[in-house]
Amino acid sequence: MTELESVEEFRDRARRWLKDNLPAATGRYSGPENDDVWDRSRQLQRILFDGGFAGICYPKEYGGQGLTTAHQRAFTEESFEYEMPLVFNIPTLSICAPTILDLGTEDQKHKHLTGVLRGDQLLVQFLSEPRGGSDLAGLTTRADRDGDEWVLNGSKIWSSGAYAADYGICLARTNWDAPKHEGLTLFLVPVHAPGVTIQRIKQVTGSTEFCQEFFDDVRLPADSVLGEVNGGWAAASRLLFHERSAMGGTSPYMSGSRPRLSVDLSELVELARSVGRLDDPSVREDIGEARAMFRVRDQLVARVSRQLASGELPPPASSIVRLFSAENAQFQIDKAIRIAGASAATAAPDGTGRQLGIDYLFRNSWSLAGGSAEMSRNVISERLLGMPREFAADRGVPFNQVKHGR
Amino acid sequence: MTFELTADQRLFQSTTREFLADTMSITAVRAAGETEAGFDRGWWRRAVELGWTAMLVPEQWGGGSVSGRPLTELSLVAEELGRSCAPGPLITTSAVLAGLAAGGERFAEVTGEVVAGERIAVWAVYEPGHGLEFPVGATVPDIGTRLTADGDGYRLSGLKDRVEAAGQADLFLVTATGPDGPVQVLVPADAAGVTVTPTWTLDLVRRTGEVRFEEVAVPADAVVHTGAAAAAALEAEIQVAAILTAAETVGATDRAFDATVGWMFDRYTFGRPLASYQALKHRMADNKTWLEASRATAAAAAETHDDDPTGAAEVVSVAKSYVSAKAPVIVQDCVQIHGGIGVTWEHDLHLYLRRVTLGRALYGTPEEHRRRITDLITAA
Ligand SMILES: Cc1cc2nc3c(=O)[nH]c(=O)nc-3n(C[C@H](O)[C@H](O)[C@H](O)COP(=O)(O)OP(=O)(O)OC[C@H]3O[C@@H](n4cnc5c(N)ncnc54)[C@H](O)[C@@H]3O)c2cc1C
Numbered sequence: 001m002t003e004l005e006s007v008e009e010f011r012d013r014a015r016r017w018l019k020d021n022l023p024a025a026t027g028r029y030s031g032p033e034n035d036d037v038w039d040r041s042r043q044l045q046r047i048l049f050d051g052g053f054a055g056i057c058y059p060k061e062y063g064g065q066g067l068t069t070a071h072q073r074a075f076t077e078e079s080f081e082y083e084m085p086l087v088f089n090i091p092t093l094s095i096c097a098p099t100i101l102d103l104g105t106e107d108q109k110h111k112h113l114t115g116v117l118r119g120d121q122l123l124v125q126f127l128s129e130p131r132g133g134s135d136l137a138g139l140t141t142r143a144d145r146d147g148d149e150w151v152l153n154g155s156k157i158w159s160s161g162a163y164a165a166d167y168g169i170c171l172a173r174t175n176w177d178a179p180k181h182e183g184l185t186l187f188l189v190p191v192h193a194p195g196v197t198i199q200r201i202k203q204v205t206g207s208t209e210f211c212q213e214f215f216d217d218v219r220l221p222a223d224s225v226l227g228e229v230n231g232g233w234a235a236a237s238r239l240l241f242h243e244r245s246a247m248g249g250t251s252p253y254m255s256g257s258r259p260r261l262s263v264d265l266s267e268l269v270e271l272a273r274s275v276g277r278l279d280d281p282s283v284r285e286d287i288g289e290a291r292a293m294f295r296v297r298d299q300l301v302a303r304v305s306r307q308l309a310s311g312e313l314p315p316p317a318s319s320i321v322r323l324f325s326a327e328n329a330q331f332q333i334d335k336a337i338r339i340a341g342a343s344a345a346t347a348a349p350d351g352t353g354r355q356l357g358i359d360y361l362f363r364n365s366w367s368l369a370g371g372s373a374e375m376s377r378n379v380i381s382e383r384l385l386g387m388p389r390e391f392a393a394d395r396g397v398p399f400n401q402v403k404h405g406r
Numbered sequence: 407m408t409f410e411l412t413a414d415q416r417l418f419q420s421t422t423r424e425f426l427a428d429t430m431s432i433t434a435v436r437a438a439g440e441t442e443a444g445f446d447r448g449w450w451r452r453a454v455e456l457g458w459t460a461m462l463v464p465e466q467w468g469g470g471s472v473s474g475r476p477l478t479e480l481s482l483v484a485e486e487l488g489r490s491c492a493p494g495p496l497i498t499t500s501a502v503l504a505g506l507a508a509g510g511e512r513f514a515e516v517t518g519e520v521v522a523g524e525r526i527a528v529w530a531v532y533e534p535g536h537g538l539e540f541p542v543g544a545t546v547p548d549i550g551t552r553l554t555a556d557g558d559g560y561r562l563s564g565l566k567d568r569v570e571a572a573g574q575a576d577l578f579l580v581t582a583t584g585p586d587g588p589v590q591v592l593v594p595a596d597a598a599g600v601t602v603t604p605t606w607t608l609d610l611v612r613r614t615g616e617v618r619f620e621e622v623a624v625p626a627d628a629v630v631h632t633g634a635a636a637a638a639a640l641e642a643e644i645q646v647a648a649i650l651t652a653a654e655t656v657g658a659t660d661r662a663f664d665a666t667v668g669w670m671f672d673r674y675t676f677g678r679p680l681a682s683y684q685a686l687k688h689r690m691a692d693n694k695t696w697l698e699a700s701r702a703t704a705a706a707a708a709e710t711h712d713d714d715p716t717g718a719a720e721v722v723s724v725a726k727s728y729v730s731a732k733a734p735v736i737v738q739d740c741v742q743i744h745g746g747i748g749v750t751w752e753h754d755l756h757l758y759l760r761r762v763t764l765g766r767a768l769y770g771t772p773e774e775h776r777r778r779i780t781d782l783i784t785a786a
Pocket of ligand 1: 132135161365374
């Protein structure tokens, strides 16, 4: 085996390369605000790929760099000041691609991972359905076998960025006679295949990133199956593990994104100053507490990541960071609202203050997206503390006999 | 904080745990609570033989840590003390030792005596009506206690409160305003003009007192630090006290949490265990998350301090503010989940609640440390 480049050498090389190849970042990134973001990100991802900085923790044979999380962290730190293809992070790089890495065939890995790392493919998640997201295994989108092909029918919802993506990782029911967890299969569905209709949904922020998809006799070739036929729950569990890691901040596959999910500290200090309250002791307490929460979050993420890696903690422990991150994100927004006073709901003519109120409206997305905080609490209490599982009326019952809604 | 410890550190941890299990069962703690002092000096001498007081002291003075990570290792002791609600002036003595160790060769002898448990030296920093006065640059605001020149030496006057183990102390390390700014002086408890009055303290075994200094004669060689060095020493002492208080609080909270999870499996209502109710499961999931966050931040503070004490101020305040704010919330919830038995004297839960409440109050409340974090970041 060849020696890995040391993290410090890598960092120096990355610093020089970034300076020569990427433009400076403009403003805070808070999701894809317009449709141009996607094309721009594809270009940027391609620049990273050509420069040898795409997929730092992905294996070389699929186009990655085969380096460690320490290298990734160094690169991320160096890249803060530059425009980065941040829309690739969630879910493409940190959730979907790692699932393909875990479960895919060689062909799937070459096609999709290399495609992603080159900036040619964006992947999204087709999990939630109009009739429920928390009870993921209770889904009713179906895939029926027809010769060598599968025929997909049903609808998925709340899929972020689907309109701009290439493939959706889709969980569908393939056996209705088995209990719910046993009749599922994970598929790679081309987002723009014949029979797929995408509708965009407007969020409270005004963004139209959310989508609903309708599948009408969408034909999928046999090699669209990711993992085993009817083994979709185990496959989805891998995906959900990567999702929790991404939402909690322990994923090694994110690149260039600041380790924070919402308002950052300098913004709170600035905010307090702009409303003339920086000298108010209670405001100073709020700012200090907000800063402490961020740092505790980073410390928790670092510690739990190490303990997950060493096996000292079992995989469900990733729910701890997921829950804490949701709490922190909401906490930061709530602090900002307190500090802002009336400016949280009224804006100056130049628009200052507008973003904060909108952040507040979208506050609970942090405890819904990526599985709700309540589901994380179930995981922690049941799988870490060993407490009895919640009663489920559908346990062990063939799915076609399960009651769905009123 | 049992993460990535070396074999030697694990051994040290288990020796400490066994010693406490043998000598300070909860029954023994309750019995110690009935005594005036709250702990026995003979017990303390035996305890420090395990190395509890050696960590912050240079090797040539009889000190030394297990593997060169003094705060990480001292935190192990503090965590065990919290887990057993044990008495002992570990935190206050450690703060003093941090100050003395920076005071140079002149204090080697007295330091050795404190390390050996022959003398008990405690930290007198608080003054009535004031919180913890954090150093600002080279000065310390509002030290009412005065040190004035008198012939070849000085005289000390003032009142200190919240002095841990005041009644058991042989020596006080006192912060005061001297002729040239802040000073720290070492004053024997039996010096003329020193009066100790015990004060009420919530914890059963950890006592505090008020110490009055009335025109106490202080020889010149009892001045440990002056000016900028005194401010720096105070900063170091505060950090040590805050790190250890956080670690101790994590230990106490951990025990209360574990006991509560156990209880939730034993206690049945409506034909099923408490552990099966989602309303309670979810609260314990939150508590677990906050407890792990507390562990992470307390360990990070100790680790950062071991790596580079000069850059640790913010992380220490982060840990102390977070841990001491969350711990009482977690332990109170444990009380609630226990039901009526949780508020009885008979049940041990209140011992942990006492300990974490004291930990919240001493060495910087969460509010004080939060303001300090903002001071640190807006000054930069
Ligand atoms: C910003 C954002 C982006 C998203 N992106 C995607 C995406 O890209 N792809 C995708 O597939 N999905 C996505 N989602 C959907 C998300 O995964 C779901 O919203 C989430 O899983 C919750 O499902 P639901 O909305 O159907 O709520 P429901 O399942 O109807 O739940 C409603 C409420 O009841 C609670 N609840 C439900 N069951 C229980 C129980 N057993 N115990 C206690 N409480 C319970 C839930 O926590 C929630 O508070 C996104 C959501 C958001 C907000």
